[in-house]
Structure formats: structure tokens, C-alpha cells
Amino acid sequence: MRKLVFALYALIPLVLLIAAAGVFALRNVSASVPESPETLLTATPTATPAPTATAAPTATPTATVEPTATPTPTQTLISLPVTNGTPVPDLPYEVITADNVHRLREIARYGYPRLLDENPYRLTADGKTIVVGTTAGIEFYDALTQAKNGGFEVEFLRAFDMSPDGRFILTRAGDTLTVWTADGEKVREFALEAGDAWALNAVALSPDGSLLAVQRPRGQVVEPDRVDVYRVEDGSLVDTVRGMGAQFSPDGKYLATVFDASVRLYPVAELGTGWEKRLPQQSLPWCGEDTCGLVFSPDGTLAAVVRAARVDVYQVESRKLVRQVSGWEVQDTYTLPSVQFTPQGGQLLITTQPLFDTQGNVREKAKTILVDVASGEWVINADAPEGFAWFDGEKVQTFAWKAEGETGKLFSVEDDGSVRDRPEECVAIDEHLNCYTLLQSENGWQLLKNKEVAVEFRVPAGYAIGSWLDNGVTILNDFAVISWFMQVKSKYPPRGFAVFDLKNGKQVFSSPGTIARFSVSREFVSIGYVQDNLYHVLLENNGSFKKLSYSDYCFHTLDSNGQKLFLFGVGKVLVMNLLNNSANQIELPVGLYDVNSQAIVSERANLIVDNLYWWKIPGIRFVDLNNFLNAGKSDPVYVLPLLDGGHPFSSFMFSPNGRFFATQADGFIRIWAVVPESAPVR
Numbered sequence: 001m002r003k004l005v006f007a008l009y010a011l012i013p014l015v016l017l018i019a020a021a022g023v024f025a026l027r028n029v030s031a032s033v034p035e036s037p038e039t040l041l042t043a044t045p046t047a048t049p050a051p052t053a054t055a056a057p058t059a060t061p062t063a064t065v066e067p068t069a070t071p072t073p074t075q076t077l078i079s080l081p082v083t084n085g086t087p088v089p090d091l092p093y094e095v096i097t098a099d100n101v102h103r104l105r106e107i108a109r110y111g112y113p114r115l116l117d118e119n120p121y122r123l124t125a126d127g128k129t130i131v132v133g134t135t136a137g138i139e140f141y142d143a144l145t146q147a148k149n150g151g152f153e154v155e156f157l158r159a160f161d162m163s164p165d166g167r168f169i170l171t172r173a174g175d176t177l178t179v180w181t182a183d184g185e186k187v188r189e190f191a192l193e194a195g196d197a198w199a200l201n202a203v204a205l206s207p208d209g210s211l212l213a214v215q216r217p218r219g220q221v222v223e224p225d226r227v228d229v230y231r232v233e234d235g236s237l238v239d240t241v242r243g244m245g246a247q248f249s250p251d252g253k254y255l256a257t258v259f260d261a262s263v264r265l266y267p268v269a270e271l272g273t274g275w276e277k278r279l280p281q282q283s284l285p286w287c288g289e290d291t292c293g294l295v296f297s298p299d300g301t302l303a304a305v306v307r308a309a310r311v312d313v314y315q316v317e318s319r320k321l322v323r324q325v326s327g328w329e330v331q332d333t334y335t336l337p338s339v340q341f342t343p344q345g346g347q348l349l350i351t352t353q354p355l356f357d358t359q360g361n362v363r364e365k366a367k368t369i370l371v372d373v374a375s376g377e378w379v380i381n382a383d384a385p386e387g388f389a390w391f392d393g394e395k396v397q398t399f400a401w402k403a404e405g406e407t408g409k410l411f412s413v414e415d416d417g418s419v420r421d422r423p424e425e426c427v428a429i430d431e432h433l434n435c436y437t438l439l440q441s442e443n444g445w446q447l448l449k450n451k452e453v454a455v456e457f458r459v460p461a462g463y464a465i466g467s468w469l470d471n472g473v474t475i476l477n478d479f480a481v482i483s484w485f486m487q488v489k490s491k492y493p494p495r496g497f498a499v500f501d502l503k504n505g506k507q508v509f510s511s512p513g514t515i516a517r518f519s520v521s522r523e524f525v526s527i528g529y530v531q532d533n534l535y536h537v538l539l540e541n542n543g544s545f546k547k548l549s550y551s552d553y554c555f556h557t558l559d560s561n562g563q564k565l566f567l568f569g570v571g572k573v574l575v576m577n578l579l580n581n582s583a584n585q586i587e588l589p590v591g592l593y594d595v596n597s598q599a600i601v602s603e604r605a606n607l608i609v610d611n612l613y614w615w616k617i618p619g620i621r622f623v624d625l626n627n628f629l630n631a632g633k634s635d636p637v638y639v640l641p642l643l644d645g646g647h648p649f650s651s652f653m654f655s656p657n658g659r660f661f662a663t664q665a666d667g668f669i670r671i672w673a674v675v676p677e678s679a680p681v682r
Contacts, residue, residue: 088108091676092676093674095659096654096659096673097607098624098625098637101605101622101637102638104661104672105674105675106672110671111419112667113134115401116157120134120401122166123390125166130146135157136157137157138160138180138184139151143397150182152180152183157171163205168181170204175192177214188232195215199292200257204248206255206268207251208252211248214246215245225259227243228240238271241257242257242279243257243264249296250297250299250300251300251301253267259279262284262286263286265284284316287305290333293305293336295340297341298345299345302315303316308335311325311348323371323373325350331356347371349369350369352384353366365383367383368381368382415660419669427473429475435450436449438473444457444458456505457507463485464484464485478502479501479502479508482498496511497511552569552570557600564577566599568599568610571587572587573634586629586634598610605625605658606625619640622636623635623637643665643666643670650665652664
């Protein structure tokens with residue numbers, strides 16, 4: 001049985017599309033790359049809970065869906081996620097084509113939830129319960145025993161907020177905002193799209209659970225710097241205030257937003273009296289264009305404005321600066337330390353970021369610093385523990401969440417739709433699922449195949465294997481492509497790669513340049529890389545290489561027979577017939593393709609599938625291949641939308657038999673198929 005191979009790398013944006021060989025190596029394209037340093041991750045601290053807490057919540061976990069019978073044929077309802085290695089039930093799946101792709105339905109899900117990317121941990125004000133946000137929902141843990149004691153499922157969860165006592169939880173999943181009680185009961189659901197707040201949070205819940213603040217989306221209103229406040233009880237709009245981002249103070253007195261380089265503190269008691277027409281008198285200094293965060297003390301009397309290398313603590317009522325805390329080294333100015341007031345108040349617990357050398361190795365561990373606000377004394381200065389840290393009044397405690405049955409990074413997906421784990425130590429695998437590892441030797445490097453030496457080679461002095469754009473080793477049929485980058489901190493570090501014939505262990509090709517794409521078919525290997533704005537294509541895996549240069553096309557892929565090369569550029573595609581060297585350029589109605597974009601060509605499905613930038617197209621686009629080639633039509637026959645409007649698809653492909661379409665997002669591999677409308681699947 002032919003297998004489709006997944007290599008899932010959470011921080012690697014490159015996608016390796018290996019169609020006819022049945023091998024696909026996937027990387028997450030949502031990670032940032034050095035070529036776009038302006039795209040910065042803004043940490044968003046959340047208010048520290050208030051001390052007036054009720055008992056710790058004990059949520060009732062959502063019950064597992066029990067299998068139920070299906071009408072035709074007699075099978076069971078697919079319970080998600082399906083266990084790794086288990087085939088999906090034998091429903092009558094059709095081969096996916098351009099004619100039926102609009103009937104794609106999710107039938108299985110493999111993998112396990114992961115922590116939310118930003119601010120996944122909360123501690124209730126009484127210090128008894130840790131609340132954890134994962135891509136599958138909310139979980140509660142006893143802070144003393146660290147045992148799980150409840151939770152509830154929220155599919156496609158993107159972010160959450162909670163009242164200080166933990167009685168109310170606000171979740172953001174796609175364009176749906178839901179207020180829950182701690183036992184998983186819905187209080188109210190809001191179908192509201194939240195904007196991207198560059199300061200504070202996009203959504204916030206008041207301490208008593210009565211108010212919901214939502215950042216307006218950009219591009220949909222004349223003035224996007226508005227925060228709408230809704231009443232949870234009846235869903236009515238209470239007021240609209242100026243600012244970007246929202247955060248309630250733990251005592252419930254203020255709604256904080258950021259506007260015109262200051263923190264605006266709107267008195268909650270006066271909301272609804274025309275605040276959209278004027279700004280409040282209460283404000284705190286902000287940091288302009290730099291990255292900042294805001295943290296309140298549990299009683300709401302103090303507010304800390306967090307910078308990368310400094311924390312300023314203010315009295316909220318008087319707006320007086322009472323303490324500046326600094327003295328730790330920072331790697332950059334846009335990555336903030338984690339800052340929280342201790343539950344007892346009067347002290348700050350600061351966890352700095354680790355520092356790295358030019359080779360990416362940790363040169364100094366993250367630090368946990370406990371500071372007395374009144375005196376400025378550093379009470380504790382020690383290496384930070386892994387996971388979530390807090391101070392219980394006596395010592396720093398820590399909690400590290402782990403997925404139940406966490407899987408590895410590499411998977412094989414078979415024609416029956418099942419997924420199997422692959423060993424994490426493999427730097428690459430081939431279509432026969434042989435494991436390849438790297439070993440540094442005295443004379444250079446060795447590439448091992450199932451622990452036996454397959455290739456020995458040298459990396460140029462001053463270089464290291466791998467880069468931000470690929471994982472260093474890719475197996476293409478009987479060839480290994482190995483790339484490296486210069487060990488110098490640089491915006492555009494020089495790179496190079498070499499191709500090795502695994503049958504004889506010999507190097508057959510090498511070149512400098514930044515690798516952009518790999519593609520393989522039955523007869524051809526294609527490697528695209530950037531060198532002086534030219535794209536070079538390596539063709540024919542018999543060792544005779546042909547070079548093509550196109551400066552306007554960002555990446556490419558081959559059809560399954562290796563007869564056509566598709567080069568994707570800005571708003572256009574150049575289709576080259578490699579048998580007769582003819583070329584046909586087709587305009588595209590959408591798009592700016594780059595190395596983060598993806599596209600695959602499936603002749604079996606008669607489809608071109610792409611997603612461009614995920615923020616330009618709301619999902620994955622399926623285009624009829626015949627209409628594309630013969631009539632120049634690129635209108636999509638179907639768009640698979642983002643999961644609940646939330647997580648972008650980081651990679652996707654077809655199974656070899658054309659019956660399954662697989663996507664990766666939110667920590668899961670999801671299997672899609674064309675099934676009868678009566679089939680009881682989601």
C-alpha cells in the first residue's frame with residue numbers, strides 16, 4: 001500500500017510537495033521567518049486575578065460522543081479524534097474530483113491538542129486552580145496536586161479570558177465569542193468578529209462576567225480604533241469607546257484600552273453615558289510604537305506597563321509612577337517578559353526570555369525574578385522553571401501542561417486514511433518509511449539510513465545544516481537534498497545545498513542559494529532556490545541538470561508525470577511543458593505568492609489547490625485543472641473555509657489513491673473525504 005508521508009514542523013514554514021512518489025513533507029507556514037523581521041509577535045499580558053475569589057471551579061468534562069449506527073452501509077459514527085493507526089470507518093468514499101470537491105466533509109482527526117500560542121495559563125485569585133487553554137478547549141488543574149479536575153471542550157479555541165475567581169470563562173473560537181460558567185454551561189454566545197488588537201487583548205471579560213469588550217475589526221468600519229462593550233445578560237450593546245485592545249481591571253472599576261500613546265481608563269460605572277464622544281481623564285503612559293503589555297495588581301490599585309527591558313509600576317487612581325524595575329538583558333525589544341503581580345500583592349514575578357547565540361543555542365537561560373514593589377529589592381533571581389510559574393507566598397511554583405498521549409512530529413498517512421506516528425529522531429523519511437538521521441563525524445557529517453551510513457559529506461566551514469526555510473534533509477526518490485546556512489547573525493544569511501545519490505553515496509550537484517521549494521515526480525526532481533532574484537530549476541533525476549531562470553515566480557510544483565512545471569508568481573502562473581519546452585502564462589485573480597504560500601497539482605483530482613497567503617484567502621482554494629490549462633479560467637470551484645473562521649491551514653495534500661484530502665491546523669491532522677450526504681459525519 002502506498003503511503004503519504006507527513007513531516008509536521010511547528011516552526012518551519014517550508015512545504016515539500018512530493019506528489020507521485022507518495023511522499024509529502026509538511027511544515028507549518030504560519031511561523032515567522034527572518035526575511036520578514038517586521039512581522040513581530042506581540043505578547044499580550046492578561047490581568048492578574050483579584051483576591052476576592054470563590055471556591056476553585058470544578059468543571060465537568062464534556063462527555064465522549066458514543067458511536068451510533070449509520071444507514072448505508074451499516075457502520076459507526078466516526079468519533080473524533082480517531083486513534084492513531086486506526087483506519088477510518090469503511091464508508092463509501094469517492095475519489096475526489098473537481099466535480100464533487102464541494103461535498104468534502106471532515107471525517108477524521110488525528111493528533112492531540114496543543115497549548116494556545118499566547119497566554120495559555122491563568123491562576124485563579126485564590127491561587128488554588130490553574131486554568132489552561134488548549135486548541136481543543138479549557139482544562140482545570142489543582143494548583144497544589146497539579147491533578148486535572150475538570151474542563152470543557154471548545155473546538156478551534158484561539159484565545160480565552162476569565163473572571164479572577166474563575167467562575168466565568170470567555171472563549172474566542174473563530175468568529176464566535178462565548179461566555180461559559182466554570183462547569184461548561186453556556187451563558188451567552190456572540191457571533192462577533194474581533195479585530196486584531198496591537199495592544200492588550202482583542203476581547204475581554206469583566207470580573208463579574210457581566211460585560212464583554214470586543215475590538216472592532218479593521219477594514220470594516222471607518223474608524224477601527226473602537227472597542228464595543230456588550231451586556232452578557234441580554235447581548236445588548238452598552239457603549240463604544242476609543243482605543244486598541246481591551247482589558248478590565250480586576251476590581252471591575254476600569255476598562256483599559258490604548259489610544260494615542262496612552263492607556264485610557266474608562267470608568268465601568270459610567271459606560272453608556274456617551275464615552276464615544278470624549279476620552280477619560282484617567283490615563284497612564286504607554287510606549288508608542290514599541291511593544292508593551294499591561295498588568296494590574298489583584299486589587300486593581302497598581303498597574304504595570306511592561307516593556308522588553310523595563311517594567312513601570314503606577315498607582316492607578318493617582319497615575320503616579322511608584323517603581324521602575326529593570327536590569328535584565330534582552331535579545332530584542334519586541335519580546336516581552338512574563339509579568340504578574342503575586343496573589344498576595346505588593347510583589348512582581350518577572351520571567352525573562354532566554355538569550356541565544358548566533359547559532360541558535362541558548363547562551364543564558366530565562367530568569368525568574370521576584371521584586372518587592374515598595375523597596376525595589378530583588379527577592380529572588382534564579383533560572384526560570386519550565387512551564388507556568390507563580391509565587392505562592394513562600395516559593396516559586398511551576399506547572400507544565402502536557403498533551404495526553406502526545407504524538408511525534410512525523411506521521412505516515414495511508415490509503416485507508418489512518419495515521420501512524422514516526423520517530424521524532426528522524427530528520428527525514430522516504431516513501432518506504434525508512435528513517436534517516438544525521439551524525440556529525442570527525443571528518444564532516446554522515447547521513448544514516450536506519451542507522452547505516454548512506455552518505456558522508458562535508459559542510460563548508462562556518463555553515464550548519466538546516467535553515468529557517470527547511471529542515472536540512474529531504475529524501476526525493478533515491479536522492480537526498482541537504483541544505484545549510486551560514487552561522488552568522490544576519491537578515492539574509494547565505495545558504496547552499498547539495499544533492500546526493502543514495503544508490504552510490506555520491507554527490508551529484510551542489511549550489512549556493514536560498515532554497516525555496518522542492519518537488520518530485522516519477523521521472524523528475526525540481527529544486528527551486530533564490531540567487532540574485534533568479535530561480536534555478538534542477539530537472540531529471542538521472543544526473544543531467546537543466547537550469548531555468550525566472551525572476552518573477554516565487555515557487556513551483558510538478559504534475560505527477562513530471563511533464564508540466566507550474567511556476568507561481570504575483571497574480572499569475574507560468575505552465576511549462578517540459579516535453580516540448582512550450583510555456584503558457586495564465587493570470588490569477590488573487591494573490592501574492594511567496595515562499596509561505598502553497599500549491600499542489602493533482603491530475604487524479606483534476607485540481608490545482610492553493611491558499612496563497614492564508615490571510616488573503618479565507619481557506620483553501622480548489623481550481624479546475626482542465627479549465628485552468630485549456631480555457632485559462634482560475635475561478636475556484638470550491639473554497640474549504642478556515643476551521644470555524646479561526647486556524648489557518650498550515651499544510652495540505654491528497655492521498656495517493658485520491659480518496660482523501662488531508663490538512664494540518666490547530667495541532668491536528670484532519671482527513672476530508674467525499675461521502676454520501678446521509679453519512680453521519682460532521
